[in-house]
Amino acid sequence: MSLRLWGVLMLAAAMAGCTHYVPPAPAFHEILTEPYRYDAGDRLRVTVFEQANLTNSYLVDTSGNISMPLIGGVPAKGKTATELAAAIAAKLKNGFLRQPDVSVDVDQYRPFFIMGEVKNAGQYPYVAGMTAQTAVAISGGFTARADQSAVDITRQINGELMVGRVPGTDPIRPGDTIYVRERFF
Structure with a gap:
């Protein structure tokens, strides 16, 4: 096996390790059906x-x-x-x-935050029923480098921060931070 092929295989293996998907904890989605609890900024x-x-x-x-x-x-x-x-x-x-x-x-509601590969990252007012996709639209849409397959949402649940990688159709909550990752290719 040539040195170049070996290097390409090692790079592919390393990148596969970086993109390992771990589903969010059950509490990440369970909170969506519970009564809304107030927090600073509401x-x-x-x-x-x-x-x-x-x-x-x-x-x-x-x-x-x-x-x-x-x-x-x-x-x-x-x-x-x-x-x-x-x-x-x-x-x-x-x-x-x-x-x-x-x-x-x-x-x-308190605002949500969006960052990463969107045209206008920042803080925006939350509207009931929003999804990650509508949050991206409010922020001006994806950049050309954005990975549009999923977003990372950081959410506080019972005083603990949880991160979940979810599709754009997932609902968001007030106070969530949405991160749009950069695609590799």
């Missing part, structure tokens, strides 16, 4: 029925709290809409309102 619409001075949009700050009149900071990070509404109602019951009726909805 803007929430809190409605306290018959209390116009308390009904407003509140930003979940970097410490994971929203700050409301009368009751101050309320932990929101990691809570669902039902859990946060109950926490706000409990604080309002403690000396302010007899039977507070509270609802919480997302006014604006």
Whole structure:
């Protein structure tokens, strides 16, 4: 066997090792069917029925709290809409309102991030129902060097960062970071 052929075979073997596909952990996709949990950067619409001075949009700050009149900071990070509404109602019951009726909805989701082989990498507003493919489209599309077969998504699940290589049709979540890899040939 010639030295050149041997070198080509070794390069091919090395490249095959670099592109080894490991499927994402089950939790990576399971989170998509669970109730949405708030995190820093989400803007929430809190409605306290018959209390116009308390009904407003509140930003979940970097410490994971929203700050409301009368009751101050309320932990929101990691809570669902039902859990946060109950926490706000409990604080309002403690000396302010007899039977507070509270609802919480997302006014604006935290952004997603996209980088790699896209025309305009950066931070973009998340819209419910987005896929990796629509995120790429929002960022101006793929570059000529992009590997369009799959993307890598980094997602925080229960305080742990997980990375999954998924097709463009996979849904994304607020706060996800999408990385479009460069193709080899």
